[in-house]
Amino acid sequence: MLFKTAGRYVVAGLLAATFGVASAQADAIRQTKAPLEDKFRQLEGEDWPTPTDYRNASGAPGYRYWQQKVDYDISVRLDEPTRLITGKGSVTYRNNSPDDLPYLWLLLDQNDFKRDSISHMTETVSGDGISLTQVRRAKRFQEWEGGFTIKSIKDAQGRALEFTVVDSLLRIELPQAVRSGGGETRFTIEWSFPMVETKLIGGRSGYECFTAKDEDGNCIFEVAQWFPRLAVYSDYEGWHNKAFLSSGEFTLEFGDYNVALTVPSDHVVAATGELQNAGAILTAAQRERLAKARTASEPVYVVTPDEALAAEKGKPTGEKTWVFKAKNVRDFGWATSRKFVWDAMGVKQADPKAEYPLVMAMSFFPKEARPLWDAYSTKAIAQTLKVYSDFTFAYPYPVAQSVNGPQGGMEYPMISFNGPRPVKDKKTGNLTYTERAKTGLIGVVIHEVGHNYFPMIINSDERQWTWMDEGLNTFLQFQAEKQWDKKFPSRRGEPKDIVEYMVSQDQVPLMTQSDSLLQFGPNGYSKPATAMVILRETVMGRELFDRAFKEYANRWRFKHPTPYDFFRTMEESSGVDLDWFWRGWFYSTDHVDIALDKVVQGRLDSGDPEIEMASRRAEREKEPPSLTVSRNTGPTVVERDAKTRDFYDATDEFLVTESARKKAKSAREDLTTEEAAAQSVKDNFYRFTFRNIGGLVMPVILKLDFTDGTTETVRIPAEIWRKSPKTVTWQYVSAKQVKAAELDPLWETADADRSNNVYTGAIAPVTLKFSKPPEGANRMKDADLKIQPDSLTTLPATDPKAEAAKKDGK
Secondary structure (H helix, E strand, O other), X not given: OEEEEOOEEEEHHHHHHHHOOOOHHHHHOOOOOOOOOOOXXXXXXXXXXXXXXXXXXXXXXXXXXXOOEEEEEEEEEEEOXXXXXXXXEEEEEEEOOOOOEEEEEEEOHHHHHOOOOHHHHOOOOOOOOOOHHXXXXXXXXXXXXXXXXXXXXXXXXXOEOOEEEEOOEEEEEEEEXXXXXXEEEEEXXXXXEEOOEHHHHOOOOEEEEOOOOOOOOOEEEEEOOOOOEEOOEEOOOEEOOOOOOOOOOOOOOEEEEEEEEEEEOOOEEEEOOEEOOHHHHOOHHHHHHHHHHOOOOOOEEEEOHHHHHHHHHOOOXXXXXXXXXXXXXXXXXXXXXOOOEEEEEEEEOOOOOOOOOEEEEEEEEOHHHOOHHHHHHHHHHHHHHHHHHHHOOOOOOOEEEEEEOOOOEEEEOOEEEEOOOOEEOOOOOOEEOOHHHHHHHHHHHHHHHHOOOOOOOEOOOOOOOHHHOHHHHHHHHHHHHXXXXXXXXXXXXXXXXXXXXXXXXXXXXXXXOHHHXXXXXXXXXXXXXXXXXXXXXXXXXXXXXXXXXXXXXXXXXOEOOOHHHHHHHHHHHHOOOOHHHHHHHHOOOOEEOEEEEEXXXXXXXXXXXXXXXXXXXXXXXXXXXXXXXXXXXXXOHHHHOHHHOOHHHHOOOOOOOHHHHHHHHHHHHHOOHHHHHHHXXXXXXXXXXXXXXXXXXXXXXXXXXXXXXXXXXXXEOHHHHOOOOOEEXXXXXXXXXXXXXXXXXXXXXXXXXXXXXXXXOOOEEEEEOOOOOOOOOOHHHHOOEEEOOOOOOEEEOOOHHHHHHHHHOO
């Protein structure tokens, strides 16, 4: 169920969990007679929105699904001395929705750097210390201000359009509404903004200048959120016009881009899309190297280190305009510098239906990033394309790029900005790099290039649901890292590594809106990635998970999915009910802690009093004698005085009497053949008691060690908790003797306390008595009547004369 408040849909179930308010539907089926918590209660109809013609109940786009299309034709110029970006763009907006739109909303994310922005004004600090960078940042904002300057907005006829800026948003008032069902409007917009110094101010783009005394003084510019972009208008939220507060990233509309980038003449540019004027930009040698790279098995330099070094030492002679085109993308990013070395390598796609059978993997980096980037960046791109495509679909773009600069890790269609470099010793000038820098580079390239799939193609809304792109992308990053090197030190993905966060206090459910997240990294990245690993390896199994995950990816490529589309698709495609999993991992802050509290070894009552009494005597003899008796001295009364001794002193409680034998014989005679066979079973009936301490229901994985040296691991589905989410007892039958038992032996469920996973107590023996259900009331039998075989007519059950003859002995 969704409530819409102030233009925002909010999940009713999340409100109930957060504020203690239950929805109307939940009230209708509320449990009031017992403290039972139903961890398996279905989310459909209560917490999830009702399916529509736009999004159906299976999790697929409905037959009336729609989304908008926005095309951009932009010319932009970088003024290097002032770090000013100036642009002019023509925008074509196509309204495929069923609604007429009287105005349009655009995103002005650079406005975060205005002094009076919501983002800047609500920054908080903690502790009693301060860094020198924080001091410098505070002083910079006193003398500098970022943000867009909007020069003009005009319609297709050149008439000025009224517009309003609301923090990081801009609304254009249209003289006529854009008609539903395919209506179009065109407008032009002119703007400018000063770029930020990334390592001082922060942000997702900006510049870095190498101005230390032993450096060359040149700069790298990574340019993103650089033009006013149309906000999404969707079937489930309308306009996605929540202000940007620096954490929740962007959802945008797909469209075609034609972009002309004017930069100093000695710069090398990397950008979303394909370069259209290589003949006017690159030298003949560079074009030849680029062509060679398409079929090379190793990266080939397009711009060599020597060429980059020469550019660093020279000066530009003017400007050049690099022209790029990109089809069906949701954003556009670019980077430019005279410092760039450029290498490339063609990557063949395995899917014969791929739109681009060969993708150009390319890296751009300064000399300060060598040789780390030469060795690993482009190859990491190739690894990403292979693994991600295996899990989803063939990469649908012609290029995939990694650029080194001031940004540690950020993604845009076909291009990513990544940070790690070698370190120069301040005294000796020697270059070295740590193992963490190496694996960090490989990991961040995989992650940021992987974002092409989530959310650049599978276009979820991170500002609302961070986990949908960061979490799913981190899951595939983990897969790609482990296929790069079995020993790869992945930061996120292993269940054991999420335990500390899962038991922490400062956390919120994964379904929480991005700007309200606590511990952003663990919540947005680590926990959902780990959830996917557990879902694949432990809950569903690889075959079912992989099929369902690929189904989701293909259903929603180039569309706008919601969490409910993902949840429904995973269940519908696999045939596995996962509501308990979503409820626990995504809607709660419970953690996994399942304890093995008790183990009992049961043997069946044989029905033979000789055997049973002997067994009971043997168990009694295992018990130690009374400590008091053992320490007493002298004879007891019974030992001294024979007259006090009777039948009970001559026998014990384990005496088998004739009456007991007769009763046992009669009982055996009453058994059917099947019952007699069941009573003769000699197997052990083990009973394990599990206690759910953490609250999160999960499959119970039980490893059993036997006295004969063998082991067995039993995987009990999570549904074992469906009627009692706190404590359950489970039975296991075997002829073998269990000597030890352990829960989650492979550490695959993120169990927070392993000390209660291993059963170290004595396995208590118990004899399991047979019980028969009581015979139901039968007045006909009590009346000593019977029915005839072919009629319901009743007759006396016994012949009185025959009974009398029996009594007379005849």
